[in-house]
Amino acid sequence: MHTQTNARKIAWAFFATSMLLLVLQIVYGFIMGFAHMGHDVLHDVIPFNVARATHTNLLVVWLLSGFMGSAYYIIPEEAERDIWNAKLGWIQLGSLVLVGVVAIIGFHLQWWEGRKFLEIPRPLDYLVVVNVLAFLLNIGMTLFKGNRFTTTSVTLLVGLTAAALLYLPGMIWFDNHTVDSYFRWWVVHLWVEGVWELIMGAILAYLLIKLTGVDREVIEKWLYIIVGITFLSGILGTGHHYYWIGAPKYWLMVGGIFSALEPLAFLAMALYAVAMARKGERRHPNRIALRWAVGTGIMSFVGAGFLGFAHTLPSVNKWTHGTLVTAMHGHLAFWGAYAMLIFAMIAYVLPEITGRKLYTKWRAEWSFWTSNIGMISMTGAFAVAGVAQVYLERRMGMDFLEAQEAVEVHFLALVLAACLFTTGIVLFIIDFIKYGLPQPAENVPVTSPGGDAGPGTGGAASA
Amino acid sequence: MLSKSQAKVFFLVATLGFSGVFLALTFDTMRQIPEQTNSAEISESALRGRHIWDRKNCMGCHTILGEGAYYAPELTRAVERRGEEWLRIFLRDPEAMYPGRRRMIQYNFTEDEITDVIAFLEWIGNIDANGFPFDPDMAPxxxxxxxxxxxxxxxxxxxxxxxxxxxxxxxxxxxxxxxxxxxxxxxxxxxxxxxxxxxxxxxxxxxxxxxxxxxxxxxxxxxxxxxxxxxx
CATH class of the missing domain: 1.10.760.10 (Cytochrome c-like domain)
Known part of the structure; x- marks a missing residue:
């Protein structure tokens, strides 16, 4: 049954890369937290803009690495064959790491583009494109040469391909800053509030199929509906980035209406995860993986859906735009929707590929709770600082620096909460290490009594 | 209840339909932006200023049109707020203006570079950004x-x-x-x-x-x- 030995090794290596980059991301987060507190002690070595570019780009790269690891595991498993070209997979991982390392060293030497989230310098962008093409080729060929097309795997492939295509508009230089900004959001917004949700939906569907035993047809039907709602709201929801950049006024209305609908997709995702977890009859022993999977549904609604809605309407956004309120939303949104999803995937995959069952131990439980309580508290600290900033600076006209000094104390709270969060991450990574390396497929007993009814159930569906 | 194939049709119609609307609005926006942003007034100097803005990753600390990081002031109307003279002194030595407070990197800009950065900021300040940044409405x-x-x-x-x-x-x-x-x-x-x-x-x-x-x-x-x- 298991023939995915190479794919599993590659998936494991991508997940390991993710964890390494996440740790680095957290380090840079602390640097910024201390700077906001008034202790910018590394100013001469790592000024704030370097820390900021590093922090956000590491996030993007580790999430992408996590998505790729997930795809290297899911697609061969769904297609019932090993990865098409294992060597290409390793080369692709190597080049992704190379781009990441060069970009981060480059940032410290001020080799970058000053464009929020897309700071990677142009020559490296081309390498990213080649890298992603190699990745898509590999999983695409695996899917097409496989024995089975499933809605889940096709959705995942479509999501990843669309993400790659949408990277391209971000590579064009425009003399007009407004036009540049307009197309930068095609990448950033249409990724995180568009095709990444497609990827999220597919990975979540896969996990729910495996962990709850609910019929694939039911789960995949809801997958279509959720991603349908995502695009119905998310595409025109891009308009909430166009309110104040010099674009026509109708974006206030279009962006306001459609981005107000965006939480529905996340709400659907949350309810779907909870409902499927309840409905499931065959209980998979890996309860922790299911908890991360249901958790990602719920926290994505709170962080991305609800807190996004909190400042998306133009009448609110006119005051909150460009303040710490955005950081509040950003942290819980990325954690809930994407970081937790990858944690769910890792929590599910590691026992499957190593044959060990550490999910019954205390660390797995505590890492879930401390990281989540920590991140919720961090979001609270950002919220208090952000709302205070909005009123002091934007609405009452206090000088920027004075307002910042007034909210410094909330960054102490942020750093303390971040320590709790980091504890959870460290526990998760200790487990990751203790699981050890993936074992050859034939040595790993089948532990998944999940509800996959076997080949052919998905039919030759295509998205 | 919906069948799986109906759900798939819903997905395809929603995605393709709204992508179409989005592309149409994009087309119209591109038509309107030159006038709304006075793109004819982007001088050589302002363009050089934007390259400096980009190369130094100013957005890594500041916001402009509300976009960027939240560590340093919003600069959309910096020229109107401070005046050119003030900005020149500041850009020559940022720490001199705010000793002992949050620090900006000393870039050692030449006088020409300072002129370019200010030209860029001045162009940004004249964009019709639908009212952003708004004047404080609760000021004492x-x-x-x-x-x-x-x-x-x-x-x-x-x-x-x-x-x-x-x-x-x-x-x-x-x-x-x-x-x-x-x-x-x-x-x-x-x-x-x-x-x-x-x-x-x-x-x-x-x-x-x-x-x-x-x-x-x-x-x-x-x-x-x-x-x-x-x-x-």
């Missing part, structure tokens, strides 16, 4: 009155440099900034020589002071001191 009434008030008579005679630079921190008859002390009656507290010494090198007179060294030219300093001595 006194501040609103002061902002709207005519400058007091005594300021009519003030040197241009005072109005462009000093005034953003110091007030006379309640008109001006409150970062530094008010200057009412300054002539009764200090004599001409003391004022000269102070303006030439504030740190030498009172180490640790937040008053920046503005590197004033001799004639500008004399002009300022002469006027300050009228405040009695």
């Amino acid at each position: 009434t006194a501040a609103i009155a002061a902002a709207g008030a005519e400058a007091p008579e005594v300021l009519q005679a003030a040197p241009t440099y005072y109005r462009n630079v000093c005034q953003s921190c110091h007030a006379v008859e309640g008109f001006g900034g409150n970062t530094g002390p008010a200057l009412d009656g300054v002539a009764t507290r200090f004599n001409e020589a003391e004022l000269h010494q102070w303006l030439a090198d504030p740190q030498a007179v009172r180490p640790g002071t937040t008053m920046p060294n503005l590197n004033l030219a001799e004639d500008v300093r004399t002009e300022l001191v002469t006027w300050l001595l009228t405040l009695d």
Whole structure:
């Protein structure tokens, strides 16, 4: 049954890369937290803009690495064959790491583009494109040469391909800053509030199929509906980035209406995860993986859906735009929707590929709770600082620096909460290490009594 | 209840339909942006300024049109708020203006580069950004009155440099900034020589002071001191 030995090794290596980059991301987060507190002690070595570019780009790269690891595991498993070209997979991982390392060293030497989230310098962008093409080729060929097309795997492939295509508009230089900004959001917004949700939906569907035993047809039907709602709201929801950049006024209305609908997709995702977890009859022993999977549904609604809605309407956004309120939303949104999803995937995959069952131990439980309580508290600290900033600076006209000094104390709270969060991450990574390396497929007993009814159930569906 | 194939149709229609609408709106937006952003007024200098903005990753700390990081001030209307003179002094040595407070990197810009950055910021400030950044709507009434008030008579005679630079921190008859002390009656507290010494090198007179060294030219300093001595 298991023939995915190479794919599993590659998936494991991508997940390991993710964890390494996440740790680095957290380090840079602390640097910024201390700077906001008034202790910018590394100013001469790592000024704030370097820390900021590093922090956000590491996030993007580790999430992408996590998505790729997930795809290297899911697609061969769904297609019932090993990865098409294992060597290409390793080369692709190597080049992704190379781009990441060069970009981060480059940032410290001020080799970058000053464009929020897309700071990677142009020559490296081309390498990213080649890298992603190699990745898509590999999983695409695996899917097409496989024995089975499933809605889940096709959705995942479509999501990843669309993400790659949408990277391209971000590579064009425009003399007009407004036009540049307009197309930068095609990448950033249409990724995180568009095709990444497609990827999220597919990975979540896969996990729910495996962990709850609910019929694939039911789960995949809801997958279509959720991603349908995502695009119905998310595409025109891009308009909430166009309110104040010099674009026509109708974006206030279009962006306001459609981005107000965006939480529905996340709400659907949350309810779907909870409902499927309840409905499931065959209980998979890996309860922790299911908890991360249901958790990602719920926290994505709170962080991305609800807190996004909190400042998306133009009448609110006119005051909150460009303040710490955005950081509040950003942290819980990325954690809930994407970081937790990858944690769910890792929590599910590691026992499957190593044959060990550490999910019954205390660390797995505590890492879930401390990281989540920590991140919720961090979001609270950002919220208090952000709302205070909005009123002091934007609405009452206090000088920027004075307002910042007034909210410094909330960054102490942020750093303390971040320590709790980091504890959870460290526990998760200790487990990751203790699981050890993936074992050859034939040595790993089948532990998944999940509800996959076997080949052919998905039919030759295509998205 | 919906079947799986109906769900798939819903997905395809929603995605393709709204992508179509989005592309149409994008087309229209691209048509309108040149006028709304005065793109004909993007000078060579402003364009160079944008490259500097980009190369130094200014957005890594500041926001512009509300986009960027939240560590340093929003700069959309920086030129209108501070004036060119003030920005020049600041960009030559950011720490001189805010000693001991949150730090900006010293880029050692040339005078030409400073001109370019200011040209870029000036172009940004003139974009029709649907009202952003909005004026504070809950400012204490006194501040609103002061902002709207005519400058007091005594300021009519003030040197241009005072109005462009000093005034953003110091007030006379309640008109001006409150970062530094008010200057009412300054002539009764200090004599001409003391004022000269102070303006030439504030740190030498009172180490640790937040008053920046503005590197004033001799004639500008004399002009300022002469006027300050009228405040009695």
